[in-house]
Amino acid sequence: MPVLKTSDFDYHLPEELIASRPLDDRTASRMMVIHRDSGTIEHCRFTDFPGLLDRHDLVVLNDTKVTPARFFSNDGKIELVCTQKLGPLEWECLVRPGKKMKPGRTVEIGDATGTVEAVLENGNRIIRWNHAVDEETHGRLALPHYMNRESDVDDRDRYQTTFAREEGAIAAPTAGLHFTPEILSGINHTFLTLHVGVGTFRPVKAEYIKDHDMHSERYSVSQETADRINMARAHGGRVISTGTTCTRVLESLAESQITNSKLQIHAATGATDIFINPPFDFKVVDCLLTNFHLPQSTLIML
Template identity: 45%
Template sequence: MRVDLFDFDLPSERIALRPASPRDAARMMVVAGSQIDDRGVRDLPALLRKGDCLVFNDTRVIPAQLEGRRGEAKVGVTLHKRLGPRDWQVFVRNAKRVRPGDLIDFAAGVQARAGERDTDGGMTLAFLGEEPVELLLERAGQMPLPPYIASKRPTDARDQDDYQTMFAREAGAVAAPTAALHFTPSLMDALAGAGIAHETLTLHVGAGTFLPVKADDTSDHRMHAEWGRIDAATADRLNAVRAHGGRLIAVGTTSLRLLESATDEQGTIRPFADETRIFITPGYRFRAVDGLMTNFHLPRSTLFMLVSALMGMETMQAAYAHAIAQGYRFYSYGDASLLLPAR
């Protein structure tokens, strides 16, 4: 499909630079079939059914943004995917100034050696020394805010908490599963009181989620790989929800993509521990999920393609036009949408 079919005009003032406070005070646009309703995140218990299950991503964002130098040249590094105890696949700003074998000096005495360039447009980086890389990142790294926020303000201490969900447990993501940022303990109590269950899985979100689609046609776009896991017990419980008539509502596109990656043609969710490059565009047949709670996405992005696949292109173009007209806040720190297809 032509990528320009997924374009729309978004005024820059619609981009949220801070989250709602408290988190569950955010607005939420509900799209059920083709009907659009303006609600709030706190309305979620009344919008779902007893027996439904929300599925969260429990990945934890690491301080994956690093600023350093190769000689006199400034170099910016964003970790993308772990390759080993000390080795990472990374994206590099000013990459032309870095050659394989070069030493890069970061803050607090942290050093890394540049490796070979890769087919995904980045390169490998090996951190020096014997300290665990996690400790090095705590010293030298920053929270990797999305470019559309980082270009408008610097990262600060508030982001250490704001850009981490209440479910964050498994360290390894370089971007937050932002739909879950809206949840609070009180909202989870209200959902449990309404008979709505929840489960967690793990998908370590990579920096590729921020990359624009440069191809003119979706068939020419290559997704970056991300590692995910669903254990056998969780898969069994998720299958039981659907067997008893409940719906699986993915919280975030990361949860949805992992669920769909782990589900067979008969609709059974299998244990999964592997990389996924799943790319969902209109025409895709959903096997695992019955709905999605997600934030508002960029024009021409793979995530807007995904929600268009779930709800229909015309429906989502109309929904986003409504969201813009009604002043919804977009992207990682923005408002939410609850998408419930008619089927």
């Protein structure tokens, strides 16, 4: 296979076709189904999804919960995105503009004052607060830039899956946004956790995709989930991954847990920087449920 360029994953995306608001009904989204064995394409609604599943199929979902990680200083001049909490009062942050925020400089959010302790190689800042920031009052959701709007009160509910429970994501695992409790009650499913980081918004700048430095994200898979995946596979069922986040975790487990050509999934906690792109050999995931993705992004490369 020839060496792939980032430009190989480019296409024309009219801005007017990008939805900036969700549908009132989560399940009303249009869904395109591609049958790879026959090459046929169906146009459906997400309400049709359960009917596409077989008896032993297992749907894997990401139960990470989006936290309000975007903040503005009291004077509105500094924007912070908390990419990781290193301790109760110590954050790693993406800062805009960053030039003025050198070690020793301070920023105020509400009645909390943060001091820049260090500048990391990736440009992020380590900020220590004199006391806890009121995140519920001052924090905003970090919406994808292509939505071209600020977050509002409604996003606290709609930019969140109905099954979100493990706090730690900066962005939502958007493929899971279409599921309702009613849909879930009618399908065989299980959960894992991958906290979506700010790296998901970063563009690919390398000319060749092999030169892209993939971001790392934290994940956790319980033994119960591992057992259900193994059981589905043993009974001939398909593992249906909900989104690129679940896919990264499942295929990372496959890379680390194959012994003597046999794959048995076990519980695991860690971080993955796996970069899935053609001609990747999937070892766990049989089907992928995903949203459309931006041109030249790592998401569409998967």
